[in-house]
Structure formats: C-alpha cells, structure tokens
Amino acid sequence: MLAELGNFAMLLALLLATALTVFPLVGAQRGNVAWMRLARPLAYGQTLLIAISYVLLTWVFVQHDLSVAYVANNSHHLLPLVYKISGVWGAHEGSLLLWVLILAIWISAVARFSRDLPLPVVARVLAVMGFVSVGFLSFTAFTSNPFERLLPAAAVGQDLNPLLQDPGLIFHPPLLYAGYVGFAVAFGFAVAALLDGRVDAQWVRWSRPWTNVAWGFLTLGILLGSYWAYYELGWGGWWFWDPVENASFMPWLAGLALIHSQAVSEKRGSFHAWTLLLAIAAFSLSLLGAFLVRSGVLTSVHAFATDPQRGMYILAFLAVVVGGSLALYALRAPKNEGKPFVASSRETLLLANNLLMTAATIMILLGTLYPLLVDALGLGQISVGAPYFGVLFTLLMAPVVLLIPFGPLSRWGREENMPLLLRLMLPWFVLSLIVLVLVLLFWPNGSLRTAAGIAGGLWVLAGVGVYLWRRLKVQRQSLTAENVGMVLAHAGLGVFVVGVLVLESTQIQRDVAARPGMSFEVRGYTFEFVGVEERMGPNFVSDFGTVRVSRDGEPVATLHPEKRHYKAGGQVMTEASYDPGIFRDVYVALGDPLDANRTEWAVRLYVKPFIRWIWIGALLMAIGAFVVAFDRRFRRRVNETEALPAASRGAPA
Amino acid sequence: MNTVMLRRSRGVLAMALLAFAGLASAIMPKEFQSPEEAERYRALSHEIRCVMCQNQSLADSPAGIADDLRYQLLARMREGYSDEQIRDWFVARYGEFVLYRPRFNPTTWALWIGPFLVLAAGVWGLVAVIRRQRPLPTVRPESEDC
Amino acid sequence: MISRWLPFGVFAAIAVLLGVGVIMNAGRTQVEIVSPLIGRPAPDFALPDFANPAQIVRQSDLRGQPYLLNVFASWCASCRIEHPVIAELALSGRITVIGYNYKDERAAAERWLRQLGNPYHRIVVDETGRSAIDWGIYGTPETFLVDAEGIVRWKHVGPISPQTVERELLPLLDALGAGR
Numbered sequence: 001m002l003a004e005l006g007n008f009a010m011l012l013a014l015l016l017a018t019a020l021t022v023f024p025l026v027g028a029q030r031g032n033v034a035w036m037r038l039a040r041p042l043a044y045g046q047t048l049l050i051a052i053s054y055v056l057l058t059w060v061f062v063q064h065d066l067s068v069a070y071v072a073n074n075s076h077h078l079l080p081l082v083y084k085i086s087g088v089w090g091a092h093e094g095s096l097l098l099w100v101l102i103l104a105i106w107i108s109a110v111a112r113f114s115r116d117l118p119l120p121v122v123a124r125v126l127a128v129m130g131f132v133s134v135g136f137l138s139f140t141a142f143t144s145n146p147f148e149r150l151l152p153a154a155a156v157g158q159d160l161n162p163l164l165q166d167p168g169l170i171f172h173p174p175l176l177y178a179g180y181v182g183f184a185v186a187f188g189f190a191v192a193a194l195l196d197g198r199v200d201a202q203w204v205r206w207s208r209p210w211t212n213v214a215w216g217f218l219t220l221g222i223l224l225g226s227y228w229a230y231y232e233l234g235w236g237g238w239w240f241w242d243p244v245e246n247a248s249f250m251p252w253l254a255g256l257a258l259i260h261s262q263a264v265s266e267k268r269g270s271f272h273a274w275t276l277l278l279a280i281a282a283f284s285l286s287l288l289g290a291f292l293v294r295s296g297v298l299t300s301v302h303a304f305a306t307d308p309q310r311g312m313y314i315l316a317f318l319a320v321v322v323g324g325s326l327a328l329y330a331l332r333a334p335k336n337e338g339k340p341f342v343a344s345s346r347e348t349l350l351l352a353n354n355l356l357m358t359a360a361t362i363m364i365l366l367g368t369l370y371p372l373l374v375d376a377l378g379l380g381q382i383s384v385g386a387p388y389f390g391v392l393f394t395l396l397m398a399p400v401v402l403l404i405p406f407g408p409l410s411r412w413g414r415e416e417n418m419p420l421l422l423r424l425m426l427p428w429f430v431l432s433l434i435v436l437v438l439v440l441l442f443w444p445n446g447s448l449r450t451a452a453g454i455a456g457g458l459w460v461l462a463g464v465g466v467y468l469w470r471r472l473k474v475q476r477q478s479l480t481a482e483n484v485g486m487v488l489a490h491a492g493l494g495v496f497v498v499g500v501l502v503l504e505s506t507q508i509q510r511d512v513a514a515r516p517g518m519s520f521e522v523r524g525y526t527f528e529f530v531g532v533e534e535r536m537g538p539n540f541v542s543d544f545g546t547v548r549v550s551r552d553g554e555p556v557a558t559l560h561p562e563k564r565h566y567k568a569g570g571q572v573m574t575e576a577s578y579d580p581g582i583f584r585d586v587y588v589a590l591g592d593p594l595d596a597n598r599t600e601w602a603v604r605l606y607v608k609p610f611i612r613w614i615w616i617g618a619l620l621m622a623i624g625a626f627v628v629a630f631d632r633r634f635r636r637r638v639n640e641t642e643a644l645p646a647a648s649r650g651a652p653a
Numbered sequence: 654m655n656t657v658m659l660r661r662s663r664g665v666l667a668m669a670l671l672a673f674a675g676l677a678s679a680i681m682p683k684e685f686q687s688p689e690e691a692e693r694y695r696a697l698s699h700e701i702r703c704v705m706c707q708n709q710s711l712a713d714s715p716a717g718i719a720d721d722l723r724y725q726l727l728a729r730m731r732e733g734y735s736d737e738q739i740r741d742w743f744v745a746r747y748g749e750f751v752l753y754r755p756r757f758n759p760t761t762w763a764l765w766i767g768p769f770l771v772l773a774a775g776v777w778g779l780v781a782v783i784r785r786q787r788p789l790p791t792v793r794p795e796s797e798d799c
Numbered sequence: 800m801i802s803r804w805l806p807f808g809v810f811a812a813i814a815v816l817l818g819v820g821v822i823m824n825a826g827r828t829q830v831e832i833v834s835p836l837i838g839r840p841a842p843d844f845a846l847p848d849f850a851n852p853a854q855i856v857r858q859s860d861l862r863g864q865p866y867l868l869n870v871f872a873s874w875c876a877s878c879r880i881e882h883p884v885i886a887e888l889a890l891s892g893r894i895t896v897i898g899y900n901y902k903d904e905r906a907a908a909e910r911w912l913r914q915l916g917n918p919y920h921r922i923v924v925d926e927t928g929r930s931a932i933d934w935g936i937y938g939t940p941e942t943f944l945v946d947a948e949g950i951v952r953w954k955h956v957g958p959i960s961p962q963t964v965e966r967e968l969l970p971l972l973d974a975l976g977a978g979r
Contacts, residue, residue: 235679235713242708277806284810296827297820311821319814326807333803340786348783355775363768369813370755370764372820379760381833383702385710385753392768509695513682574678591680602680704937707829717902718937721928746935748835 003068006056007147010097013049013104014137016042020107020130024123029195036123043111043126046133047104054088054101057146061088067153070094070146076159076568078539086170087160092294093146095173099290100136102174103181107133110185110210117206124192129184135317143310159539159568168228176221176248180286182214183255186262187283190276191325199272199334204265207279209629211262212485215255216625222248223618234574234589236509236606238614241389243298246368247289250361254282257357259625260350268347268412270340273333274354280329284322285361291318297372344418346410349403360396364389401456401497404490405463409470424470428462445506445523453501460494481631489624496617502610509606513594523607525586526550532590532601540564542575545590545601549579561590561603584609678715683727690730697736698726701743702751710753834935834943834954841945842933849900849908849922856923858949865952865975866895868943869919870931872903873911875939881958885942886918888964893972894944898922901931901939944968946975 020042027035057070062084066072074091075084083090089098107129114122140146189207193199225248226238239245258278265275292298295311341347367384374382405428409421436455443450464487471477479487512520514529521527530546543563549556557579564573578587584607591602685691695712701722703714711719711726722743729739743751755761836842841858848854869885871878889896898919900908903926925931934943935954944953953971955963 237713281806291817295817295821296824297817308821308825312818315814315817315821322810323807323814326810330803330807341783342786343783348779351779351782355772355779359768359772359775362771365813366764366767369816370761373816374760376816376819376823381748381750381830382755382761383750383753384755384764385702387700387754388764396768396772510691511680511682589680591678594682602678602682604680704832705829718928721932725932745835746932747937748832748935750830750832 002056003060003065003147003149006053006060007141007145009049009053009056010137010141010147013046013053013100014134014141016046016049017130017133017137020046021127021134023127024130025127025195028120028123028127031120033119036119039123039126040111043104043107043130046130047108050097050101050104050137054097057094057097058085058088060147061085061094064157065153066155066157067149067151068146069148069150071157072150072154073158074160076157076539078568079157079160079165080538082170083160083165087164089173090160090164090169093140093144095177096136096140096144097146098173099177099181100133100140102177103129103133103136103184106181106185110188114206117202120196121192121203124195125185125188128188128191132184132187132321135321139310139313139317143307143313157568159566162540162564162566162569162571162573163232165539166228166232168224168232172221172224172228174221175217175224179214179216179218179221179255180248180251180289182210182217183251183258183279183283183286185210185214186258186279187325190279191328194276194325194328194332197332199276201266201269204262204272204275205634208259208262208266209631209634211255211259211279211282212625212629215252215259216622216629218248218252218255219618219622219625222252223615223622226618227615230611231576231578234576236507236576236587236589236608238611241367241386243368244289244293246364246389247285247292250364251282251285251289253357253361253364254278254285257354257361258282260353264347264350268339268341270347271351273335274351276333277329278354280322280325281361284318284325287314287318287321291315292368298368339413341413344410345414346407346412349407349410352403353400353407356396356400360393363392363396367392401460401493404460404493405466408467408486408490409463424466425463428459428466431462432456432459443506445508447505449501449505453498453505456501457494457498460497461491464491464494480633482628482633485624485626485628485631487624488627489621492617492620492622492624494617495613495620499610499613499615499617503608503614507606507608507611509604511591511602511604513600514603515600520605522605524551525556525607527588527603527605529601529603532593532598537564539568540566540573543590543593545577545588545603547577547588547603549586549588557586559586559588561588563590563592580612582612585611679709679713679719681720681723686731693736694727694730697730697739698723700740700753701726702753704747704751831956832935832937834951836935836943836951837954839951841943841949841951842930844923844925844930844933846923846925846930849898849924852924856921861897861945862949863947864895865944865946865972866897866920868897868899868934868945870899870901870936870939870941870943872901872939873907874903877958878940879915881940881960882915882918884959884961884964886916888968889918889920893969895920899931900924901936902926902928944971 020039023035023042024039026032027038060068061071061075062081064071064075064077064084070091070093074087074094079087087094089095107126110129111122111126114125186207189203193203222245225245229240230236230238258275258281261271261275261278264271291311291314295314296307297311367388370384371382374380405425406421409424432455435458436451439446439451439454440448443454468479468487471479471483508523510520510522512518514520516529516531519526519528526549528548528550530548532543532545535542535544541564543565545559545561545563547559547561549559559577559579561577562575564575565571566573574589576587576589578585587606587608589604589606591604594600594602683694685694698712699710701711703709703711703716703719704722705716705718706714709719711722726739729742734742740752740756749756755764757765843858845855845857848856867888871882885896888894896919898917898921900922903924905924908924928936938956940958942955942959943951946952952975953967955967959968
C-alpha cells in the first residue's frame, strides 16, 4: 500500500514537473504573467511530492517490506537500522530517487531565494531545471522504479553490499549528488539567459554563490569517496582514475573553471560566452557521469547494474538536454564584450586557468572514452589507466601551480606592473628552489617528486602569504568573504600538492607471512603480529586481527585489521585498520590464513607519509568555496549595487 | 629467522594457496632480493591490469589468475627480462588490454598527443583574443575591488 | 562561426560513440579479451594425459588435423552448462575435441567426468595453470580452435551455446575442410 502511494506521489511529481517545464517557459516567451507566476508553486509542490515519495521509500525499507523488489534486493533483516535508512540510496533505483529529491530541493531553493530577480528570469530558470527533473523522474518511474513489487514476496533479503555498510555510504552519495545537481542551477541560468537573448552580469552575479556551493559539495563528495576507498578497500589507495571517479572529476574541473570564469564575467562583463559554455559543460558532464555509471558502457567497480535499455534512455535525455543547450549556445551566444584587458592582466591569467582546466577535462574525457572508441572502430582492445591520467594531469597542472600566486596579485584590465610582481615573488621562487635541493639531498627516501611536491606547495602558500601581506599591510584593505574563500582554496591547493607528491614518492608497503609473536620492521616502525581471533558482528563473522605498532620502543598504536564474512550474501570484506597522523598514516590489512590451522596469516603493512594532507587540502578548497558564497556582494539587491559595466546593461545578443 | 622460515615454507605455501584458491587475496608475502626489486615489482604490478577482476591492477586483485600472473611477473624479472620485455610477454598472451599505460603507436597517437594539441589550440586562441582587445582608454584609478 | 558549433559537434560525436558503446556492451560486465593468439602458432605445452598420467602430451603431437581445445574444470559452473554442446560436437565427429583440465583436483575431475560423461578424444591436465597462461587463458570455460598446421583460428570465452556453434564455429570448420 505504502509503496503504491510512494509511486503515485512520484508520478504526480512528474506531472507537476512537466507543468513546471511548460507553463512558465511559454509564459516567459509570451509575457504571460499568470503562467510565469505558476513557476514557484509548481516548484514547491513538486518538491513536496518527491519528498513524500522518498520518505515512503525509506519507510518501506526500514519496515523491511520484502514484497518490494528494491528492498528484497538490497536489504536484510539483520542490517543495522542506520544502513536501512542510508541503504535506500545504495543501489540504482533508490539513488535515482535521491538524485531527484536533491534536484527538487535545489529547485525550491532557487524559487525561494530569487525574490529580487525579474519574473521572466525566474520562470525560465525554474522551467529549465524542471525539464531536467522531468527527465530523471520519467527515467526513474518508467525504467528504474524503486517501488516495483516482487510477488510472491521474498523470504529473505539479499542484503546491502557489504562495501556499502559503512559510514562512507551515509555521506558520500548525498554530498556528491548535491554537487552534481547543484550545477543545474548555473545551467538553468545559462540556458535561461540564452533563451532570453539577454546575457549580462546579472545572471552571473546571481548564479555565482549557487555555483560555488555546488562545487563545494562536489569537492566534499569526491573527498569522502577518496577517503572511503582508502580505508574500506584495504589497498591503501586514494584515487584510481577509475572511469566512475573520472566521471565525477570532470564536472569538478569544469566547475572550477566555471567559478573563475564567473568571477571575470561578473566583474568585467567579459567572457560571457566562455562562462555560458562552462555552465553548460559542468552540468553536462554531471549528466554524462550519471550516464557512465548507470548504462554499462564502461566496466568499473562502481557501476550500478547495467541495462542497455536504461543506457539508451539516459543517452537520449542527454542528447536532448546537452545537445539542445549547445545548439542554443551556437545560435545565441554573445560576442565577448566587456572591459578590455591587456596581456599582463588578471584576465589573461584566468583565461589561462580556464584553458588548462578545459584541457585537463578533455584529456580525462579522452582517456576514459578512448578504449571504447578503439573497440568500436575495430582497432583492438586497449586500456587507459593511472599511468596515462597521472602523467598527463601532472603535466597540465604544473603550469597552474606555477602561475597561481600571480592570479590574486595581478590586477583587472590594465597593464600590470610585471616587474613588480616578479620582484615580489622572486625571493619565494629562490627559496622554493633551495628547498627543492635540500629535500632532494636530505629527505629520507625522497626523490625528485618529493622535492617538487614540497617546493611546489611552498611556492603556492608563499603566493597566498604575499597576497595577504600586500592587501592587509601595504594596501591596508580588509578582506571580503570572497578574498578569504580564495585564500583558503588556494592554500588548500598548496597543501594538496605537498600531500600528493610526497605520498606517492615515499609511501611503502610490505606483504608478510605472520605468526603470533613475529615482528616486522618497516621504515622505522615495528609491527608485532599478536594473532587473529573469531568475533561475531551484527550480520557477519569476523577474523579479528591484532597488530601492535611501535617506534623506537615506544608504542604507537594497536591496530585491528579484520576480514568480515557476511552471512547473507557470503561476501568477504577486508576491514583495514590504521593509525592516522598529520605526517603519516600507519596502515595494516589482513589477508588470508596461510595454513590450515589459521595460525599463519598474510598481512600487508603500510607507512603512508603525508596522506592526510591530500584530504585536508581538498577540505580547505571546499570550505573556501562555501565562504565565497557568503560574500555580502551576492546578498545585495541587484538594483542597489554599483553600476554594472555599460556593455552589459540590457544589451540584446 | 623470518627469511629462512619463509624459504622453507614456500612449498607448503604453494600447496596451501592452491587449497585456498577460492579465498585468494592480493596480499601475498614475497621475499624480495633487494628494495630495488621490491620497488620494480610494485611498479610493474600496478601497471598491469588484472584480466579477471578487470577493475583492478595486478597488484590489487584477489583473483586466482592474478596470483599466478604475479608469480610469473616476479619470475620474468628474475630471469633478467627488461621492463619492456615483460610487458611484451604479457601482451603476447593477453593483448594490449592488459597494459594500463597504452603504448605509443598510430592507434594511440590521438590519445597521447591530443591533449597537447588542444592546449596549443587554446594558447593560440588566447593570444588571438588578447591581440583583439581594444586599446585602453586613459587609465582611471580603479578601486581595488579584487 | 565554426567555433560556435564546435562544442555541439564534439558532443554529437561523443553521443554517437556512447550509443554504439551501449549496444556493443549490452549484458556484459567484463571485457571479453580478444586473444592475441589468433592467426599465430599455438603455444607449446607438455602436459600429462589424463587417462595415462605417465604419458606427456605435447602440442606438436596434436598436429595433423584441426582440433578444439576446451578448457574445463570440475569447480566451474558454466562448464556444466556448456557440456552438452561440447559433447554433441565431439560425438558428431565434425572435429576432434581435446579437453584441458585446468587447475583441478584429479579425484574431483574424475567424478565430474563420470557424472556428465567424457566427450573428449583426449584430456591434458594442467594442475598449476602455468601452461594455460601461455594460451592467455584467464577463466573457464574457454575454447580454442586450432587448425591442422597448429595455428590458432578462433577463441571463445565463456560457455559455448548452440548459436555460437551454428554461427561461428561451423562456418570456420567448413572453411578449414574439417571432418572425418
């Protein structure tokens, strides 16, 4: 009964979403105020219905109704309650409903906070976002319905994939979706502006905080995914350039370019075409990501169950949304006007940033789809993995690292006093080189990459420091929230660079055959294998290991790597154990028993220097993005602000 | 003590591994002759794709065949094969699919060179855009709105 | 002008590729690796004969007529499914079918053959799986077609269905002029 109600609510929501797409849009084109006014109530109504539907799905899940196919396939009566709630988004159908719910929340937020925007703009934006909602709702309702009944009802549930029975599942997908879906706001604004024919700073200013927040969420989502892979998969890796990871990284890069491009568009009235294109690209890449994960086109550890019918449906939707918006762009994009600038201005640096981010995005897209292309053309089978992506990404990002200190230091438009800037940064450049040589000579187990990481991080952080000093001390101006956000994000990059390069060049692992009482030495740490005992969990039996870690005789940590055998599905999960630290993680994973008595075990020992710096750096970037969104300039009413650039005021395309 | 025990028990290990083939894990203790050998093994095993668990590298895969192939990798290394010869050995048996780093040949030119062409085109476009900028009016002191 | 439509054009190309991809990869969770041995000489092996373990069978011993090499094991569920198809092929006399017992335990294999019937002309035993690697074998069941000169002509990964026999194998056998 409840499942049917949930399905009904979802279908009603689809109806409202369709109305939301049609009436306000037509109303805006024709100047019909009544129809335009429908936008907000339709948006709220749709959100309410989807929320009801989602709550009902959760309820059905928690009540463990085995007559609902989705519950039977993804749950088990022994599953802890928290995973009965979060398991709703653990598989294809339910996660789609979450996607739709988050989209609906964003639509309502736009409806709620757009009081000071002209009605036609609001109507168009909500209509475009409504169209996206129609696509996903219909996809869910007709090809991937979570409310489908299973008759006769299953006797026992198949259990949630043990990989997902973890706190990571609780946060990673919602944050990730909040990011992906959030780009729909900028997308909506871009398409609305193109439809309107009026592309000016207004739409950019309004969509900036939303884009920043979306990007911030996406950063957090990716960060969590990386952290989760690290402690859950047991191999101590944090990024694999897996197709699905790439699918989330591409919108992130495009979003990053978009954020910077929006800043230029808003303040200088230039690059509107670029910003529009990036807004379309960021969301298109989000949709592409959804497609890649759910269509079975690429093999990946993340992919949901594959089905060509579903794949074609999403592809068709993608073609309409992305193809349509890009066609609109081709027909209506404005020329690049706005305040002029010279070669040595901030505009140039930001354009260069756009360029490098775009090249990186294209590179990742190329690498991800290349095996498919080669296969489709009958040219054989190849693989493109970490050795390709890692190398090319580093090459493309190196110029970014080198140039980033100059961005905030340079000025808009006019001839920058380049000799001055170079003089400002020169001492730090020299210092970085000195540090590079010192690290190369003295860092234990270090290599050129270690040195490059530390020198690079130092260079970036120095740039941030010089900016702060110059602004606060020399120019004696306070920092706006936008400035603070920028400082945090750029500092985050510096921290990240240190983390990645030092980790990748100095981490160490050792596989050992351990009997109780044996000790092993890795990089100065002593690992004493105490033994393995059997323990019971709520829905699993665990081989519970104990390893005592010490250094120079001083105890450091007692680690408990496990191997969990899940009763329902029979899967075996490795639960690694680690001791976190700012400057290193010590990490242990338990393998298989090596003898029939289960006294000798295969154990893997890791020391991972600076790995936390990767996530701390990413966290700083995310916080920076959120801080920027709260800048006062975005909360001023549009008609109150300082004069907009003349070229942008109401100029038709 | 550890080294000797491991050498002697390797035969037992092999038998036990066969028996536990169903539970195979990627964690397999190996005795390396030097840190350089360990590092070379680590690098190569990460470059090769597991043919069964195709989402994982040879280093990380728990599949039985991955275990066999890891053993072969070390054997080839100890027989004096160079890195490229080892790659050729795997490719001769499983095709180019098995290498995570695509080799540079006409099929992959677009892959390796493409991004740089895009970059070059972008730089060219950037220069064109800058050149097209109108000459500036007389400079007014603008607020440092950052 | 061109640059305006460039993003659209690029996207259209990608969409076409993805459409092709969806159709190509329908129902597959893994890439079926195309064997690099096709058109090349079959790798040599020297493995004990199942019926008479003291006797070693070499790949060269099998030359002179085309044969099908069918990789199987008692622990392999899909091998059970394809067994009737293999048996039918062997019994029809169209082609010699050699069994390749992969990483199996002798007693279990004997039981399996007793249960399902032994359709093989001969069976070679690869207990460690070492020789299988030279053939690019990575799972079971797998089936190779080797011609009279010892060149690998065809490989199939996964259980063989009657359709596969009909559409792929028989035409090849005709081309090779096989049959007793």
